[in-house]
Structures are given as structure tokens and as C-alpha cells.
Amino acid sequence: MTDQEFILRNKLYEYEDQYFRDMILQEGVLKDTAEFALEWSGDLCYHVGIDCISDVKVAALEDTFVGQYDAEKRILTITPDSINDPTVILHEMTHFYCHQLEKINPSLNEILLLDLYKRLSKEIDNLDELIASHAELYTLEKLEMRGGLHTVLFYLKTLDIDLKCGYKLGTVFGYGYAD
Numbered sequence: 001m002t003d004q005e006f007i008l009r010n011k012l013y014e015y016e017d018q019y020f021r022d023m024i025l026q027e028g029v030l031k032d033t034a035e036f037a038l039e040w041s042g043d044l045c046y047h048v049g050i051d052c053i054s055d056v057k058v059a060a061l062e063d064t065f066v067g068q069y070d071a072e073k074r075i076l077t078i079t080p081d082s083i084n085d086p087t088v089i090l091h092e093m094t095h096f097y098c099h100q101l102e103k104i105n106p107s108l109n110e111i112l113l114l115d116l117y118k119r120l121s122k123e124i125d126n127l128d129e130l131i132a133s134h135a136e137l138y139t140l141e142k143l144e145m146r147g148g149l150h151t152v153l154f155y156l157k158t159l160d161i162d163l164k165c166g167y168k169l170g171t172v173f174g175y176g177y178a179d
């Protein structure tokens with residue numbers, strides 16, 4: 001592991017604690033679900049956190065990609081130019097947690113989706129409108145071609161992080177959504 005990769009891995013732990021406690025079943029709506037699930041799976045909590053990433057890399061990527069999460073190999077890569085950009089790191093981390101929850105039990109994603117919708121609709125007036133335009137097939141197809149699956153859960157979680165960080169809505173999502 002290089003020095004930069006060591007720094008990046010530490011940032012992942014820091015961001016996990018600040019922004020993803022709902023997705024690692026430590027607080028919020030999934031906490032109770034997780035406690036129930038623990039009865040049948042043993043150490044479920046362990047399997048959702050950053051420890052589950054097999055490798056963290058700082059390396060160049062193809063095309064114009066600045067970050068990438070390889071769900072199959074569980075490798076998170078950030079380009080050297082972007083390691084000081086939290087929005088890139090948070091975007092790729094969101095991919096990681098969505099995949100992990102989906103793998104454990106897709107219902108966890110759905111439960112969190114409903115909860116995020118409830119919470120965010122109190123803070124974002126035009127949330128329904130934002131979701132509708134995000135869900136346009138053309139948009140999703142276009143984004144999927146650029147890598148990763150940007151589901152509605154993914155989108156809502158990035159809006160949640162935008163609010164927590166004081167970013168303009170769409171910043172962590174990227175792809176020009178904040179424009």
C-alpha cells in the first residue's frame with residue numbers, strides 16, 4: 001500500500017463514520033432490522049463496513065473516470081488528481097454500500113430507500129421532481145454506460161450527503177446534476 005493509499009483508506013473510515021452510519025446498520029431505520037438479522041447471520045454488521053473492501057487504490061483510470069468501485073472484486077479506485085476531492089470519494093463509497101446491502105438482502109436497500117425518501121422530503125421541496133427526472137430512462141442508460149448503477153437509492157443517499165456537507169444538491173452524484 002502506498003502512502004496515498006494509506007491516507008485514502010483512513011479517509012474512508014472517517015467518511016463512513018460521518019456520513020454512512022445508516023448504511024452500516026449502526027443507526028437509523030436499518031439498525032432494528034440489523035439486530036433482527038443478526039440472529040440468523042452472526043456478524044452481519046462486520047460485513048457492511050469499509051473492512052469489506054478488499055483493496056483501495058490510487059491509480060489512473062480509463063477514459064475520463066476520476067473514481068471507480070469494482071463491485072465484483074470489491075476494489076475502490078480514485079485517481080491521484082481526485083484524492084483530495086471528497087465528492088469523488090463519497091460518490092464511489094455510496095456505490096460500495098449500495099452493493100453491500102443489496103448482497104446481504106435487497107430489502108435492506110428498499111427499507112433505507114423509503115426512510116431516506118421520508119427524511120429528505122421534509123428538507124427538499126422538489127424531491128419528487130428530482131426523482132422523476134433522475135429516473136428518466138434515457139438518463140439512467142446514459143449513466144450506466146459511464147459505469148456503475150445509479151439507482152434511486154443511490155441518488156437519494158448522495159442528496160442526503162449533499163445536505164450534510166452543505167453542498168449544492170447533485171454535487172456528490174456528479175455527472176452535471178448540480179448544474
Ligand SMILES: [Zn+2]
Binds near residue numbers: 091095147149
Ligand atoms: Zn457512479
